[in-house]
Amino acid sequence: MDTTKIREKFKSLYGTEGALYTSPGRINLIGEHTDYNAGFVLPGAIDKAMYCEIKPNGTNKVRAYALDLGESTEFGLEENDLPAKSWAKYIFGVCREMIKRGAKVEGFDTVFSGDVPLGAGMSSSAALESCFGFAINDQYNLGFDRFELAKIGQATEHNYVGVKCGIMDQFASCFGKEGSLIRLDCRSLEYEYVPFNPKGYRLVLVNTCVAHELASSAYNKRRESCEAVAAAIRKHHPEVEFLRDANLDMLKEVANEVSAEDYIRAEFVIEEVQRLLDACEALKAGDYETVGKKMYETHIGLSRKYEVSCPELDYLNDIARVCGVTGSRVMGGGFGGCTINLVKDELHDAFIERAMNSYEQKFKIKPKVYDVVIKDGARKLS
Ligand code: GLA
Secondary structure, eight states, X not given: OOOHHHHHHHHHHHXXXXXXXXXXXXXXXXXXXXXXXXXXXXXXXXEEEEEEEEEEOSSSEEEEEETTTTEEEEEESSGGGOOSSHXXXXXXXXHHHHHHTTOOOOOEXXXXXXXXXXXXXXXXXXXXXXXXXXXXXXXXXXXXXXXXXHHHHHHHIIIIIOXXXXXXXXXXXXXXXXXXXXXXXXXXXXXXXXXXXOTTEEEEEEEEEEEOTTHHHHHHXXXXXXXXXXXXXXXXXXXXXXXXXOOHHHHHHTTTTSOHHHHHHHHHHHHHHHHHHHHHHHHHTTOHHHHHHHHHHHHHIIIIISOOOOHHHHHHHHHHHHTTOSEEEEOTTOSEEEEEEXXXXXXXXXXXXXXXXXXXXXXXXXXXXXXXXBOOOSEEOO
């Protein structure tokens, strides 16, 4: 993205120049709603990111300008200074989480902008948190490593935004590496870069351009279901801390102790943890047909068992299947946003054309398409 407009705005608002930082959004090939169950995920950072220019201003106030919205705000850094604007809560939260960890963060001026589509399941909010986390850490020499920066972003969601998310999005934004996916163990935070160059295939996102309301409360509810089932299983099997530690037999044992809804949610998660491991094996062997099959299975699970899909996403998934796309599924938290599709080179254009046309005809909304390019994570630009 061209950062000239950020530069110009910064100069005109604050009469000086700051430093530029960026942090990207992410895709996730497979392993959905597994992160907060201490399972594995397989994300990668993408070529769509948030960008900020920032400079300490010698006061105890932050002055921030959201270029894409044309909105500005000012806030202090005490706990009760929580700004009203929702986008400012992310910046405030990052500062507060750093301060809570003993850091000395003071006032700064900033302008930010980005090209991560909002509500598309590509983690624009994690990109924003990681961008400011990385920038503030660097400007004030705070010495947080990337692990801590990812946790600071996640804690911002928990404590200042109200979404009890896992670590995947912030981790991918902080640790992304060009050309590689990240196989992350969300319990130990051990990770491995998995070079992703599927010869003969392309990864493409199709954005439903719908973002259903209540997504964050439904998300938190899914997490509660998982924790309730893990607690029930733990009574019989003390070694089970998270659903990642459970298997389907253990789940069956507690069928009468948990609600039917919680049961089916947990079933999805336990299956998904295994599905990711299977997909990783297939990936290593270059077996993309199996990877694709697993992606479809994930979609069915997310749609019918975890119930985080929606008619628009299911429709795009059906079209992918009909077009012979190798793998397709809803990506991210769900309730709107994108499907991620693994499609053979020669089928790509026909699939996209058909998906665009039929979707628009049915829902009267023009979907958006993004070819996935895997890029580096958070960094300084100037
Ligand atoms: C959102 C959350 C992540 C993860 C995904 C689902 O993106 O922020 O932590 O739980 O949903 O896999």
